[in-house]
Amino acid sequence: MNNSITLRDIARALNLSTSTISKALNDSYEIGEETKKKVIAYATEHHYVPNRMAKGLKQGKSRSIGVVVCSLDNNFVAQMLDGIDKVSTDKSYQIIIMQSKESQKQEIACIDLLYSGGIDGLLISPACETTDFSYLKNLQESGLPMVLFDRLTDQIDTHKVGADNFKGAYDATMHLINNGYKRIAHLNTNTKLSISTDRLNGYKQALSDQMISFNPTYLRSCDYTDSHKLNEDLEEAIQYYMSLPEPPDAIFTATDQITTRCLSLLNKLGYHIPKDLALIGFTNTELADAMNPSLSTIHQPAFEIGQLAAEKLISLIEQKHKEVDFETIKLETQILVRASTQTVPTSN
Amino acid sequence: MNNSITLRDIARALNLSTSTISKALNDSYEIGEETKKKVIAYATEHHYVPNRMAKGLKQGKSRSIGVVVCSLDNNFVAQMLDGIDKVSTDKSYQIIIMQSKESQKQEIACIDLLYSGGIDGLLISPACETTDFSYLKNLQESGLPMVLFDRLTDQIDTHKVGADNFKGAYDATMHLINNGYKRIAHLNTNTKLSISTDRLNGYKQALSDQMISFNPTYLRSCDYTDSHKLNEDLEEAIQYYMSLPEPPDAIFTATDQITTRCLSLLNKLGYHIPKDLALIGFTNTELADAMNPSLSTIHQPAFEIGQLAAEKLISLIEQKHKEVDFETIKLETQILVRASTQTVPTSN
DNA sequence: CTGTTAGCGCTTTCAT
DNA sequence: ATGAAAGCGCTAACAG
Numbered sequence: 001m002n003n004s005i006t007l008r009d010i011a012r013a014l015n016l017s018t019s020t021i022s023k024a025l026n027d028s029y030e031i032g033e034e035t036k037k038k039v040i041a042y043a044t045e046h047h048y049v050p051n052r053m054a055k056g057l058k059q060g061k062s063r064s065i066g067v068v069v070c071s072l073d074n075n076f077v078a079q080m081l082d083g084i085d086k087v088s089t090d091k092s093y094q095i096i097i098m099q100s101k102e103s104q105k106q107e108i109a110c111i112d113l114l115y116s117g118g119i120d121g122l123l124i125s126p127a128c129e130t131t132d133f134s135y136l137k138n139l140q141e142s143g144l145p146m147v148l149f150d151r152l153t154d155q156i157d158t159h160k161v162g163a164d165n166f167k168g169a170y171d172a173t174m175h176l177i178n179n180g181y182k183r184i185a186h187l188n189t190n191t192k193l194s195i196s197t198d199r200l201n202g203y204k205q206a207l208s209d210q211m212i213s214f215n216p217t218y219l220r221s222c223d224y225t226d227s228h229k230l231n232e233d234l235e236e237a238i239q240y241y242m243s244l245p246e247p248p249d250a251i252f253t254a255t256d257q258i259t260t261r262c263l264s265l266l267n268k269l270g271y272h273i274p275k276d277l278a279l280i281g282f283t284n285t286e287l288a289d290a291m292n293p294s295l296s297t298i299h300q301p302a303f304e305i306g307q308l309a310a311e312k313l314i315s316l317i318e319q320k321h322k323e324v325d326f327e328t329i330k331l332e333t334q335i336l337v338r339a340s341t342q343t344v345p346t347s348n
Numbered sequence: 349m350n351n352s353i354t355l356r357d358i359a360r361a362l363n364l365s366t367s368t369i370s371k372a373l374n375d376s377y378e379i380g381e382e383t384k385k386k387v388i389a390y391a392t393e394h395h396y397v398p399n400r401m402a403k404g405l406k407q408g409k410s411r412s413i414g415v416v417v418c419s420l421d422n423n424f425v426a427q428m429l430d431g432i433d434k435v436s437t438d439k440s441y442q443i444i445i446m447q448s449k450e451s452q453k454q455e456i457a458c459i460d461l462l463y464s465g466g467i468d469g470l471l472i473s474p475a476c477e478t479t480d481f482s483y484l485k486n487l488q489e490s491g492l493p494m495v496l497f498d499r500l501t502d503q504i505d506t507h508k509v510g511a512d513n514f515k516g517a518y519d520a521t522m523h524l525i526n527n528g529y530k531r532i533a534h535l536n537t538n539t540k541l542s543i544s545t546d547r548l549n550g551y552k553q554a555l556s557d558q559m560i561s562f563n564p565t566y567l568r569s570c571d572y573t574d575s576h577k578l579n580e581d582l583e584e585a586i587q588y589y590m591s592l593p594e595p596p597d598a599i600f601t602a603t604d605q606i607t608t609r610c611l612s613l614l615n616k617l618g619y620h621i622p623k624d625l626a627l628i629g630f631t632n633t634e635l636a637d638a639m640n641p642s643l644s645t646i647h648q649p650a651f652e653i654g655q656l657a658a659e660k661l662i663s664l665i666e667q668k669h670k671e672v673d674f675e676t677i678k679l680e681t682q683i684l685v686r687a688s689t690q691t692v693p694t695s696n
Numbered sequence: 697c698t699g700t701t702a703g704c705g706c707t708t709t710c711a712t
Numbered sequence: 713a714t715g716a717a718a719g720c721g722c723t724a725a726c727a728g
Contacts (some may be wrong), residue, residue, distance in 0.1 A: 004463070004490060006721055017699045022723060032697060047486070049464040053401040053410065054721035057704050062401065064465075073430040075423065082421040085447060094461060096444050099433060113442060115352070116397040117412075138395070142352060264638040287633065290612040292640035354705055365715045370707060380713055402705035405720045 004049050010042055025050075056118055064094040065313060066114030068124040070102050076256045076284045076302050077125075080150060083306025084123060091314050093120070100127040102225045108135055121145040121317045123309055126153065128191035128224045145316040149309035152194040152328065159312040160328040163300040165195055165282075168333030169202025172252050172280045172298050177210045179341055181250035181278055185218040185241055187234070187262065188254035196221075199254045199282070218248055222258060230257060234265055242271075250274075250341070253281030260285060263295060263340070278341045282333075293339035301331045352397050358390055373398075404466055412442040413661060414462030416472040418450050424604045424632045424650050425473075428498060431654025432471060439662050441468070448475040450573045456483055469493040469665045471657055474501065476539035476572045493664040497657035500542045500676065507660040508676040511648040513543055513630075516681035517550025520600050520628045520646050525558045527689055529598035529626055533566040533589055535582070535610065536602035544569075547602045547630070566596055570606060578605060582613055590619075598622075598689070601629030608633060611643060611688070626689045630681075641687035649679045 007018045007025075014021070016035070024031045024039035025048075031039075042048075056062035065088055069077045081097060088095045096114060100107035107127045114122065122144055124136070133155040140146055140158065148160040176184050186203045189196050204214050220240065222233035241248050253259040259281030263273070271277050273293055280296040288295040308329060316324065355366045355373075362369070364383070372379045372387035373396075379387075390396075404410035413436055417425045429445060436443045444462060448455035455475045462470065470492055472484070481503040488494055488506065496508040524532050534551045537544050552562050568588065570581035589596050601607040607629030614621055621627050621641055628644040636643040656677060664672065 007723095008721075018721085019700080019723075020698055022721095023698085026723085030697060035697080047490075049460060051405070051721050052465045053405045054704090055723080057399070057401045057405055057706090057720090058722045058724085060704070071430070072433060073426045075426075078421045078423075078426050082419070082447075085420060094444060094446075094465060096442060098442075099430075112397060117400045117442060142395075260635055260638065264635070267638055285635065287608055287612070287635050287639065290608065290615055290639050291635065292638055292642070294640070355707095356705075366705085367707075367716080368714055370705095371714090374707085378713065383713080399705050402720090403707075405704090405722090406706045406708085408720070 005046050006048075006051070010039065010046070010048060014038060014042060061120050062094075062118040063092060064096055064117070064119050065310070065317075066111070066117070066119040066122045066124075067095050067097045068100055068107060068110050068114070068122070068126075069097065070125065070127055071099050072097065074256065076300065079284055079302035080125075080306035080309075083303040083308075084310040085306075086303075087307050087310035087314070093314060095123075100130075102127045102129055104130045104132070111135070111139065115139065115144065119144075121147070121313045123147050123149060123313055125150040126193060128189055128193065131192050143320075145313060145320065147309050147313040147316065149305055150195070151191075154194075158326050159309075159316065160326075161305050161309040161312060162194070162328075162330055163305065163333050164330040165198035165333070166202040166205070167330075168282065168298040168300070168335075169199040169252070169254070170206045171202075171333070171335045172282075173203045173206035174210070175296070175335060175337065176250045176252060176278060176280060176341060177206065177212065179278070181341075182212065183215075183218065183246060183248040183250070184212075185220070185248035185251045186254065187237055187251060187258055187281075188219075188221055189224040189258070190221040191224060196254065203252060217244060224255070224257070227257075231261060231265070234258065234261055235269075238262070238265060238269060238271075248277065250278035250280070253279065253283075255281075256283040256285070259283040259295070259297070263291060267292065273340050274342060280341045288336065288338060291340075296338045296341040297336045299334040299336055301333070304331055353394050354396075354399070358387065358394070358396060362386060362390060409468050410442075410466040411440060412444055412465070412467050413658070413665075414459070414465070414467040414470045414472075415443050415445045416448055416455060416458050416462070416470070416474075417445065418473065418475055419447050420445065422604065424648065427632055427650035428473075428654035428657075431651040431656075432658045433654075434651075435655050435658035435662070441662065443471075448478075450475045450477055452478045452480070459483070459487065463487065463492065467492075469495070469661045471495050471497060471661055473498040474541060476537055476541065479540050491668075493661060493668065495657050495661040495664065497653055498543070499539075502542075506674050507657075507664065508674075509653050509657040509660060510542070510676075510678055511653065511681050512678040513546035513681070514550040514553070515678075516630065516646040516648070516683075517547040517600070517602070518554045519550075519681070519683045520630075521551045521554035522558070523644070523683060523685065524598045524600060524626060524628060524689060525554065525560065527626070529689075530560065531563075531566065531594060531596040531598070532560075533568070533596035533599045534602065535585060535599060535606055535629075536567075536569055537572040537606070538569040539572060544602065551600060565592060572603070572605070575605075579609060579613070582606065582609055583617075586610070586613060586617065586619075596625065598626035598628070601627065603629075604631040604633070607631040607643070607645070611639060615640065621688050622690060628683075628689045636684065636686060639688075644686045644689040645684045647682040647684055649681070652679055 007021045011018045024036045098110035152160045220237040223229045282298045359366045372384045446458035500508045568585040571577045630646045
């Protein structure tokens with residue numbers, strides 16, 4: 001660990017007290033210009049770097065923020081983290097990122113570790129598996145400021161920042177309908193979180209607005225917990241759809257992983273997109289344009305979600321005393337129409 | 349910050365001393381079974397969670413590792429981070445990730461912050477911009493264990509873990525030659541780091557082994573610092589190549605970003621891959637199969653690089669006293685041949 | 697303007 | 713088997 005010089009070392013070298021050094025380095029009005037200069041000169045020369053742990057221990061705060069996400073190796077998550085990092089760095093907070101891998105157990109382990117590390121606040125996008133939020137609620141009651149981002153739940157009352165998933169799903173479905181698709185399947189995750197339900201509801205609303213009745217056989221959920229299992233579920237779902245007497249003519253997929261993998265899988269299984277089946281889904285991949293075929297997507301403002309969530313959390317941390325009205329912010333998604341939904345299927 | 353109960357609170361409640369509580373919770377042999385049980389029961393009931401800062405301050409180590417990467421929003425980096433996280437979590441180290449955004453100045457700011465945070469060791473993949481490593485060297489001399497990963501340099505003597513970039517580049521170039529391509533261009537980054545030079549050398553070696561003389565007009569470097577600038581440079585490079593009297597018939601691209609963007613760009617500019625131009629490059633995207641055309645790639649064992657780097661660092665941390673022989677480990681890359689290099693160009 | 701002192705929460709001798 | 717006390721590096725009253 002850190003074995004650079006300490007305040008005491010400087011104090012001894014300069015024949016001053018540690019508190020004088022501390023004040024000088026913190027540019028206190030109590031200290032004379034002369035002394036300040038001398039201290040700062042010595043400190044820089046000897047590469048003094050303050051010990052954050054000592055400072056944190058003393059001050060009861062650490063200027064660090066814990067971030068819990070499902071996975072680091074996820075394009076969409078990475079973009080949100082980038083946004084969080086931007087704001088945190090600007091406001092000189094350090095972020096500590098941990099991954100739940102979609103497991104509630106691991107999520108709790110992460111939170112414990114973060115909490116014991118003395119974070120000033122928590123930014124969390126819960127694991128798909130998580131249904132019981134009492135753990136988080138307890139932490140909140142014991143005074144830890146927190147903001148939910150991306151994946152939200154009604155079970156906790158705090159600031160929440162995510163995309164307008166209902167609208168995004170509605171737009172996607174409506175786009176398919178407007179392009180002449182009639183039998184629209186929906187593939188989503190097996191979670192109870194809002195990302196899943198909101199998207200399902202948006203899908204249903206669009207159908208109903210267009211007088212298309214919701215057909216439960218066109219709805220399948222995939223296990224999101226395990227990457228391998230996801231592929232299996234996806235393949236099974238597609239096989240199932242296509243073996244139906246009336247197979248769907250389009251699929252609307254609910255998450256980044258599902259969308260891109262679905263495209264790969266459809267290609268692999270030999271289906272032609274969009275002739276056999278149109279495809280549109282939530283994903284933020286920059287490669288949508290270069291895919292085969294280029295992929296129509298619902299794009300979420302990931303970076304902005306991260307930024308806003310971090311801002312909200314920091315404001316919460318810095319006005320811990322005051323009463324605040326918690327907000328739930330839903331940022332607009334964007335529909336990007338490309339080739340995967342362009343061909344109107346042969347009439348029937 | 350953390351305002352859970354402390355050892356003192358437990359001590360008072362149980363009419364014991366803090367040191368007894370500390371020992372009990374750390375399962376010391378000095379403490380009787382009865383007492384231990386009582387203490388542990390109380391601690392769990394009241395959700396005692398130790399203060400890492402206090403512990404770290406006392407013990408002179410924090411069980412945390414600093415990680416500096418160029419960017420979070422980068423597929424390849426994310427995979428390495430995942431590997432680092434796996435090992436760290438297993439060995440109960442916490443990781444603190446920071447991004448340099450390819451700027452040396454920001455890199456130093458990150459390192460300072462990490463160092464002052466009391467990290468036990470540093471894992472770093474330097475910014476493209478970084479050429480002067482004296483800063484890191486000083487830190488190392490002052491006792492901070494560090495491991496370089498992915499982007500290596502001879503200027504620092506420590507454990508280093510990366511891919512065998514020379515071999516990867518050699519394989520890619522050789523593959524192109526074997527498939528009948530003769531005028532092979534190389535697009536890389538404008539950095540002095542080994543990732544760039546090793547790949548260039550592998551490319552040159554393959555050419556020379558096949559009696560093809562290296563043509564400097566077929567070599568272009570892109571500014572990697574800025575995402576927008578990269579696109580410009582790329583577009584300019586392609587325009588330049590294609591306006592040559594003898595334009596290249598294949599491109600070998602050196603990094604994840606360059607490779608995928610190059611594909612997008614070639615499509616956008618209306619070139620047909622691989623008829624007009626073959627393309628193969630370093631990238632770890634899972635979407636290579638689903639691209640248009642499916643993309644031949646050099647795949648790096650990113651997760652393993654992360655894992656190994658973390659293991660090396662932790663071993664360094666935990667045997668800080670002993671003398672060690674530093675190793676440089678180069679993991680095998682993998683060539684994945686797909687459609688973007690499949691068609692032999694029309695003879696000439 | 698500068699110094700003394702106490703204490704953040706924890707571990708760790710050293711007594712008892 | 714348990715406790716008292718010191719101290720990690722820092723800041724913040726409070727004196728001087």
